[in-house]
Amino acid sequence: MAKVAKIPVIDISSNNDQEKVAKELVEAAIEHGFIYIKNPGTAIIPQDAIDKAFEISKKLFNAPLSEKQSCSIQKNNRGWSGMQVETLDPSTQRVGDFKEAFNFGPFQNSQASQPLPPTISSDQPSLSTFQDFCYSLCLKITTLLGIGLSVNPPDFFAKAHLRSTGPSGTILRFLYYPPSSSIPDANPSSDVRAGAHSDYGSMTLLFRLKGQVGLEILTTDNQKWVPVPVTPPGTEDDPTPPILLNIGDLLSYWTNGLLRSTVHRVVFSGEDNQITREKTAEQEPRYSIAYFFHPVGTTPLTPVPSERVKNYVPDGQEKGNGNPHAERKVMTADEHLQMRYVIS
Template identity: 45%
Template sequence: MTDTAAPIELPVIDISNPNDPAVGKAMLDAAAKYGFLYVNSKGTDFSAEDVDHGFGLSKKFFASPATEKEVCRITPNNRGWSGMHTETLDPEHQRTGDFKEALNFGDFKDGKAQQPLPESLLPHESEIDGFAQLCNKTCNRILTLLSLGLEMPEDFFTTRHDPKNGPTGSILRYLYYPSIFSPATASYKHDKDVRAGAHSDYGSITLLFQRPGQPGLEILTPEGTWAPVPIIPGNDADAYPFPPILVNIGDLLSYWTDGLLKSTVHRVVFPLAEQRSPNPQDRYTLVYFCHPVDATELVPIPSGVVTEHRAKTGGVGVVGFGGGAGDLEPGKRPLTAQEHLESRLAATYGFTKEE
């Protein structure tokens, strides 16, 4: 592990005005350089109470009995509960599954979940849907700004992510990572085992909500080293009503822009500071994975900025797409967003195509 590496410094962007081309350019520059950035929590529609309540529901669920969780075990549609070691995000290098539990919520319809809910969360269905809607609204602001930065119509990405146009692969996820001294993790060697294996995200953009004092996220730098990501940039907690939302670019935006936007590899570890702490904390996070409408075809976007990038670099395709965005063979149709997601889930969970 590389716990002595210096924390990475990422920009904090105010998205309160999603129609400002200057903010779009700043967003684009950060996404192209790091693939990660912070969104100032003051510039969103979330209140500190919204976020606190989301974490409270998450802790309530993960503290519930295993028999209750089993009722909503994860299925191939990527909805439901996955227990400890169920996911293997880096199957090539991990000797055991991830040290975490998760609960995934798919699209809600008319305020109702389209999946079984555990008993502990049944009274809170509308609140969970409300939080997911706030996440979606925040993603739309970010996608609008990225469209402006790419000198494209501002609704180019948002229309392709609008659930009114069909089902999406978007997921609200509760995550629980036990501390290093938890009975669930204490018998393993944490210089090798990680809480979440090295991976890039599958969709367009990801929102990550974190709690102070619960570190662990690292990103892979261009130099090939792992750098910790601070929960609060500059450690100035008083500047924000709650820790800024960490945003990262997923595979699809990287693919759509022929590698201009970085889908950066990242992981979650047991930090050295936690191993030395007499009172290590469990880590809880709330995550929103923003995916396009299932039927969206993954074809190059008509951006002059991307064309210029391709001319300079030759284009850098995302693994799994068979090269750059312009390399589709004659007679072959493009992949859809749903097909891409299914292929990534099969590798993570071992689901078969038939399932």
């Protein structure tokens, strides 16, 4: 491994030219699929809200096993999943992922719509607030993507994600990766903490703690794994670390593959420490938070009203054949999600 991922850092705050920002976002989504979103102070998501979310996450995963098991994950994709329950890349993994996870569905009036461990019951208002911040940021980004793609109307994507119009597959997920020293059957040189995969929805917001490396993406040019720094070059002095955004399968499908859904994984820290120059205490646990943003489930994934999307010809297809996106069966957001569950 000889480099780190080249992922653009973009400031989407209202102080900047939104037309220019929108075009930068689109180009980054096309070329990389991953984007760092600068988080200056309280302009995007307040750092204290992020800190509080990680504090709650640590409380949750330190809760008694019986509490977590009583909230085990259900068919609606909400709840707790234990160590090695999930296997994201069964074709190459000898064992399941070395992680625990807890998925939160929507909150109503600051109350969860699912059972929660009593340990974090009093934290529901903070969880609800953090989820609202993530939702608002994703709505802004989908609007900017519409502007950057010259979609008519530009809020085409944003309207499809309005939670006031119906339920969706959107999930807030807390993740815990134990230190390798506490996993006797793990082989850090060959096993992974989370197998190779692409995300299912429109986009994902990812929050990580400084020093807790391990995320890698698969490059499209030479098909190599490269580490994704928590603090990319040029942001070391920022008061708030950037938020990592990646495009999901649904939005890639919806734009006929124009926007890239990039394969990624989480490995045990090692060589990437030397490359990113970020220090990880391997004997400490790793935490991350993901917000998976989905359209309302009944949304039909009809052709996007954008000339750029319409005229895009995916690799491997002949020019002049038109956009096959308009020819294939139009499915709903929920149908696309279920399709991904089946084939993953």
